[in-house]
Amino acid sequence: MNRDDCLALDAADPLKAFRDEFVLPEGVVYLVGNSLGALPRRTSERVRRAVEQEWGRELVGGWNSAGWYAQPLTTGDRLAPLIGVGPGSVVVGNTTSIAVYQAVAAALRLNPSRNVVVADVTNFPTDNYVLEGLGCEIRDISEGLHDDVAVVLLSEVNYRTGERYDVAEMTARVQAAGALMVWDLCHSVGALEIDVSAADFALGCTYKYLNGGPGAPAFLYVNPRHHEAAENVLSGWYAHAEPFAFEPRFRPADGIRRFTVSTPHVLSFAALEASLDVWERVDLAQVRAKSVQLTSLFVDLVGDALELASPREPERRGSQVSFFHRDGYPVMRALIDRGVHGDFRAPDILRFGFAPLYIRHVDVYDAAQTLLEVLDKELWRDEKYAQRLAVT
Ligand SMILES: *Cc1c(COP(=O)(O)O)cnc(C)c1O
Numbered sequence: 001m002n003r004d005d006c007l008a009l010d011a012a013d014p015l016k017a018f019r020d021e022f023v024l025p026e027g028v029v030y031l032v033g034n035s036l037g038a039l040p041r042r043t044s045e046r047v048r049r050a051v052e053q054e055w056g057r058e059l060v061g062g063w064n065s066a067g068w069y070a071q072p073l074t075t076g077d078r079l080a081p082l083i084g085v086g087p088g089s090v091v092v093g094n095t096t097s098i099a100v101y102q103a104v105a106a107a108l109r110l111n112p113s114r115n116v117v118v119a120d121v122t123n124f125p126t127d128n129y130v131l132e133g134l135g136c137e138i139r140d141i142s143e144g145l146h147d148d149v150a151v152v153l154l155s156e157v158n159y160r161t162g163e164r165y166d167v168a169e170m171t172a173r174v175q176a177a178g179a180l181m182v183w184d185l186c187h188s189v190g191a192l193e194i195d196v197s198a199a200d201f202a203l204g205c206t207y208k209y210l211n212g213g214p215g216a217p218a219f220l221y222v223n224p225r226h227h228e229a230a231e232n233v234l235s236g237w238y239a240h241a242e243p244f245a246f247e248p249r250f251r252p253a254d255g256i257r258r259f260t261v262s263t264p265h266v267l268s269f270a271a272l273e274a275s276l277d278v279w280e281r282v283d284l285a286q287v288r289a290k291s292v293q294l295t296s297l298f299v300d301l302v303g304d305a306l307e308l309a310s311p312r313e314p315e316r317r318g319s320q321v322s323f324f325h326r327d328g329y330p331v332m333r334a335l336i337d338r339g340v341h342g343d344f345r346a347p348d349i350l351r352f353g354f355a356p357l358y359i360r361h362v363d364v365y366d367a368a369q370t371l372l373e374v375l376d377k378e379l380w381r382d383e384k385y386a387q388r389l390a391v392t
Helices: 003-011 016-021 041-055 059-065 071-083 096-110 125-134 167-176 255-259 266-279 284-305 328-337 361-376
Strands: 090-093 116-119 137-140 149-155 180-184 201-204 218-222 320-324 343-345 349-353
Touching (some): 003 361, 016 041, 041 266, 071 218, 071 255, 071 266, 096 149, 096 180, 096 201, 096 218, 125 137, 125 149, 218 255, 284 320, 284 361, 328 343, 328 349
Parallel strands (some): 116 137, 116 149, 180 201
Antiparallel strands (some): 090 218, 201 218, 320 349
16 A cells, blocks of 8 residues: 555545544654544633633632533533443543542442452553552453452453453353453543443543543443442542532432542543534544554554564454564654654553544554654664653
8 A cells, every 4th residue: 555545545534524623733643642632623712611711700600500510420421422331321530540449349349259350460550550459359361250250350452452352242251250340441432332331330531532631530331230239439529419418427329420529620521521522423433444444554564574562353453553672662762753653661562543533544654654764774773762751
């Protein structure tokens, strides 16, 4: 495939108009939308309104007049279709790590005769660190599903390799083994067609493919069949049946609201709402189809210049492509210096994420040519690329 073929594919792309909805710096191919999604054009105006109008003029009245109070639920309902679940089952707020804690703690209490949590050692570490903090016994998924397993916590898409679990198959297997299934969707929401409606819990962040902005709130899905029995261990005042009764003892709200914790991050919600205005118009089947095309094109163009760390079959990976390279850090620095932004994950992974709403085939072509040149001419050996920055 040559550059003109890529331009032709872009001209026929049903998602092509969405690129104009984003602020993309000139001369940059941004392949890090799986870490921090690009800025939607409408976000600045929406955040300015939240600051100047809602906060500045309405002051404390904003809790009622601007809908701040209900944001965790109203935003949850808007996000629900992106993960294949119904209204009234998703709450937005806090962070992914907090949602992991809430979901696994609740799941453990729902399955009190068992005490083991199965996780994936290759998962993004915070998920496993939080399990350690919960004090439960942790076992790796490679050790199988025995009859002492209470809960299984997995990421649909692995953050390093992009490898993807079959959510439906795994959920059924875990539940048949008498355990509860908790899915982390950080690297799949906004990149795949998702259906976690059968899972017990699911959670994820909104600042990756969803473009909610740095520090955007996380989401938590609780299957409605658990709404009555599941307990929120972070039983803050927002989750109370009547928060404004200020009762001395905690009494949980009905429904998904019992999984809120406390005051929403109103300004961050404003940014997320702006990005959901975009997502509301997106067909996720088109997103997935384009994602498969983009990642496959990149794999083909890089060819055997690098060892692939991601699955070769597109149906087994998310929207990212990773390669191994012993000197991955300076290679990535050299690439970024030439306008191609990916990232490096220790010890030896070069990671490239493809956000289908704003990445074009021609971007993939240009990124691959730059990568091949950096490798071919060993441009990464320049000393200035050796020193590590705080965030890789
Ligand atoms: C990005 C990511 C997180 C982020 O957690 P925060 O609490 O938002 O810092 C957690 N888990 C996985 C699998 C991730 O990919």
